[in-house]
Amino acid sequence: MTAPDTPDESETLIRIRGLRYARGAHMIFDGVDLDIPRGKVTAIMGPSGTGKTTLLRLIGGQLYPDAGSIQVDGKEVPALNRSQLYELRQRMGMLFQSGALLTDLNVYDNVAFPLREHTALPESMIRDLVLMKLHAVGLRGAIDLMPAELSGGMARRVALARAIALDPTMIMYDEPFTGQDPISKGALVQLIRLLNDALGLSSIVVSHDVAETAAISDYVYLISGGKVIGHGTPDIIRDSESEWIRQFMDGLPDGPVPFHYPAPDYADDLLRHGVASG
Amino acid sequence: MLNAIRQIGRNSIRFFTKLGRSVLFLLKTLAGIPSVLRRPHLLIAQLLSVGVLSLLIIAVSGLFVGMVLALQGYNTLVGFGAEESLGVVVALSIVRELGPVVTALLFAGRAGSALTAEIGLMKATEQLSGMEMMAVDPMHRIIAPRFLAGFLSMPLLAAVFSAVGVYGGFFVGVGLLGVDDGAYWSQMQAAVDVNEDVLNGVIKSLVFGFVVTWIAVFEGYDAVPTSEGVSRATTRTVVHAALAVLGLDFVLTALMFGEV
Amino acid sequence: MRQSKSVELMVGMFVAAGLAALFVLAMKVSNLSSFTPADSYQVTARFDNIGGLKVRSPVTAGGVRVGRVAAIEYDSTRFEAVTTLEIDQRYDSFPMDTSASIYTAGLLGEQYVGLEPGGAEEVLEDGADIYLTQPAMIIEKLVSKFLFDKASGDGE
Numbered sequence: 001m002t003a004p005d006t007p008d009e010s011e012t013l014i015r016i017r018g019l020r021y022a023r024g025a026h027m028i029f030d031g032v033d034l035d036i037p038r039g040k041v042t043a044i045m046g047p048s049g050t051g052k053t054t055l056l057r058l059i060g061g062q063l064y065p066d067a068g069s070i071q072v073d074g075k076e077v078p079a080l081n082r083s084q085l086y087e088l089r090q091r092m093g094m095l096f097q098s099g100a101l102l103t104d105l106n107v108y109d110n111v112a113f114p115l116r117e118h119t120a121l122p123e124s125m126i127r128d129l130v131l132m133k134l135h136a137v138g139l140r141g142a143i144d145l146m147p148a149e150l151s152g153g154m155a156r157r158v159a160l161a162r163a164i165a166l167d168p169t170m171i172m173y174d175e176p177f178t179g180q181d182p183i184s185k186g187a188l189v190q191l192i193r194l195l196n197d198a199l200g201l202s203s204i205v206v207s208h209d210v211a212e213t214a215a216i217s218d219y220v221y222l223i224s225g226g227k228v229i230g231h232g233t234p235d236i237i238r239d240s241e242s243e244w245i246r247q248f249m250d251g252l253p254d255g256p257v258p259f260h261y262p263a264p265d266y267a268d269d270l271l272r273h274g275v276a277s278g
Numbered sequence: 279m280l281n282a283i284r285q286i287g288r289n290s291i292r293f294f295t296k297l298g299r300s301v302l303f304l305l306k307t308l309a310g311i312p313s314v315l316r317r318p319h320l321l322i323a324q325l326l327s328v329g330v331l332s333l334l335i336i337a338v339s340g341l342f343v344g345m346v347l348a349l350q351g352y353n354t355l356v357g358f359g360a361e362e363s364l365g366v367v368v369a370l371s372i373v374r375e376l377g378p379v380v381t382a383l384l385f386a387g388r389a390g391s392a393l394t395a396e397i398g399l400m401k402a403t404e405q406l407s408g409m410e411m412m413a414v415d416p417m418h419r420i421i422a423p424r425f426l427a428g429f430l431s432m433p434l435l436a437a438v439f440s441a442v443g444v445y446g447g448f449f450v451g452v453g454l455l456g457v458d459d460g461a462y463w464s465q466m467q468a469a470v471d472v473n474e475d476v477l478n479g480v481i482k483s484l485v486f487g488f489v490v491t492w493i494a495v496f497e498g499y500d501a502v503p504t505s506e507g508v509s510r511a512t513t514r515t516v517v518h519a520a521l522a523v524l525g526l527d528f529v530l531t532a533l534m535f536g537e538v
Numbered sequence: 539m540r541q542s543k544s545v546e547l548m549v550g551m552f553v554a555a556g557l558a559a560l561f562v563l564a565m566k567v568s569n570l571s572s573f574t575p576a577d578s579y580q581v582t583a584r585f586d587n588i589g590g591l592k593v594r595s596p597v598t599a600g601g602v603r604v605g606r607v608a609a610i611e612y613d614s615t616r617f618e619a620v621t622t623l624e625i626d627q628r629y630d631s632f633p634m635d636t637s638a639s640i641y642t643a644g645l646l647g648e649q650y651v652g653l654e655p656g657g658a659e660e661v662l663e664d665g666a667d668i669y670l671t672q673p674a675m676i677i678e679k680l681v682s683k684f685l686f687d688k689a690s691g692d693g694e
Contacts, residue, residue, distance in 0.1 A: 057407075060410075060411050062407065062410060062411070086413040086415070087413070089410075089411055089412070089413035090412075090413045092411065093411075094408070094411040096404045096407065096408055096411075097404070098403055098404050100403060100404040100405050100407065100408030101405070101408075102400075102405055102408075102409075103399075103400075103403070103405070113412070113414075114412045114413075114414070117412070117413075117414045117419070118413065118414075159408075162412075166412075322545065322546060322549050323545065325549045325552065325553075326545050326548055326549050326552075329549070329552050329553075329556075330548050330549060330551075330552040333552055333555070369567050369568075373563060373567065373568075431552075431556075433556070433560075434552065434553065434555070434556025434557070434559070434560075435556065437556050437557075437559035437560040437563060438555055438556055438559040440559065440563055440567075441558075441559035441560075441562040441563055441567075442559075444562075444563075444566075444567050463566070466567055466568075467566075467567070467568060468596065468603070470567050470568040471568060471594065472564055472568045475568060476560075476563045476564055476567070476568050479563075480560070
């Protein structure tokens with residue numbers, strides 16, 4: 001696969017080349033090339049089970065690739081030692097699918113957590129910062145609630161406030177829209193775009209929600225079968241003639257991604273079972 | 279036949295991989311302890327949930343064990359006219375054996391299973407990954423304080439168990455069965471040695487605390503991150519910790535008191 | 539994380555309770571309070587037979603505990619058991635001709651060394667030797683002696 005038509009060098013925040021990663025015998029990435037531009041919202045889309053979350057973990061240095069290079073801000077992530085990696089992670093925010101709020105702390109302490117861990121700010125300043133971040137996601141009123149008392153959408157917004165607490169340069173969103181009602185989906189869509197532009201962030205949105213993701217992203221990568229099968233601005237992708245892209249974007253049940261999980265011939269299977277049980 | 283041998287091989291490999299993982303895990307945990315000492319409030323919070331909340335069950339169990347020992351011991355000793363030695367029987371059994379062992383078993387059931395479940399659920403709900411991505415090492419922030427709290431709580435809990443147990447024996451022996459008050463304490467003091475008995479009991483409980491907490495936090499951290507995986511890990515904690523305590527107790531007793 | 543005062547209070551009480559329990563074990567349950575071997579002096583006593591005497595067995599005088607057996611060895615030139623008795627410094631005026639005997643507490647109780655003071659002017663000092671000793675009574679010996687006497691008596 002040829003490298004994507006790269007924008008300007010300094011405009012690239014994350015550069016991935018020839019990424020290979022296998023879990024056991026199962027090849028998840030087989031030569032992936034990606035460029036994430038600075039200051040933009042980049043979407044990575046693909047069917048479930050194509051390792052989109054794994055990609056985020058590889059970028060965050062939680063997993064190590066079998067081959068290939070992952071550069072974040074010019075630094076080769078797999079080659080960093082522990083303290084360099086932790087330093088880099090302070091500039092990365094990540095929003096997990098579940099929110100991953102600390103269940104034994106309330107909303108305030110959850111958002112204050114990274115500030116308390118990484119800075120020596122006085123409590124009054126931490127309080128101001130927490131209130132600012134919570135206000136940005138519209139949950140300043142929920143400050144004393146425990147994570148168990150939040151709805152799924154609220155939990156994700158609190159997690160988002162926590163992810164931006166240290167003013168990172170980039171945020172990775174792992175399936176931010178999954179399982180959300182239309183209202184909280186709309187709120188999240190708006191927040192991702194607003195925060196990206198207001199705070200000068202670079203955002204990576206991993207999702208299979210085509211409409212919402214395409215609406216806010218500046219650039220789209222489509223991944224399937226361990227390879228990048230298409231990339232471009234949302235308009236280019238939407239108008240693509242590729243059979244695969246058409247199936248994914250339009251949500252067709254059958255196509256290059258078959259409806260049926262690989263299985264022996266249907267008639268044979270029925271017949272064989274009939275014999276066995278008869 | 280060949281399959282059976284292969285099965286043995288597979289299980290041994292799995293066992294030793296897990297053992298290796300747990301030792302590496304322990305080393306990382308120990309490396310995290312200095313950072314806990316710099317932030318004592320993390321330790322204090324864990325001492326509350328590991329130590330204080332186990333205190334009641336330990337004290338009540340100690341009381342009953344002491345009372346039962348006094349009843350049983352009295353019935354045996356009175357046959358030899360040696361009921362004055364009841365204090366010795368109660369104190370030696372509790373301080374040397376039952377204090378550390380029963381406390382460790384209760385501790386595994388009460389605090390160990392809770393630790394495993396808590397850490398396992400934190401893993402299942404991505405809280406540990408989330409912390410890593412916030413550049414906070416969960417080994418330092420989550421595991422090490424819990425480990426240290428368990429290790430420190432155990433000898434204190436065992437001491438409470440033993441002291442309460444000796445008084446439980448006193449209530450039954452002296453209060454109900456009419457053993458002489460002075461004989462109960464004086465015979466006990468004559469027979470129980472600080473270094474030989476009390477100190478060895480404390481050493482035992484330190485070892486048990488170390489092993490039980492190690493098993494508990496490791497099983498939690500190593501749990502398969504699903505609800506079934508966490509429940510299995512919790513069961514494993516209680517079973518493995520109980521076996522480890524009883525097995526180690528034999529080894530320690532042989533080393534300390536055995537004249538082999 | 540803000541730590542509430544009650545958490546600190548409860549943990550403080552827990553630690554205090556644990557330490558108090560350890561203190562009880564040391565002072566009330568064990569012999570730390572009654573006998574400290576720090577200020578004591580040692581004398582030796584030789585016995586033909588010490589029976590079931592053990593290290594840490596009590597040493598008494600007039601039924602009062604004054605020390606303990608610190609060591610037991612066997613002298614293979616004189617074929618005697620050599621015991622080292624550790625006696626509390628408070629009881630430092632035993633006469634030189636004090637005798638030591640091994641008794642049994644009750645019928646089945648543990649064995650201990652009983653000291654009976656003599657009438658000499660000089661007193662036992664550290665490292666002194668008690669030369670008047672009486673060995674432990676061995677039940678089997680008594681029984682066989684009794685039976686032997688009985689048998690020889692019948693024969694007359």
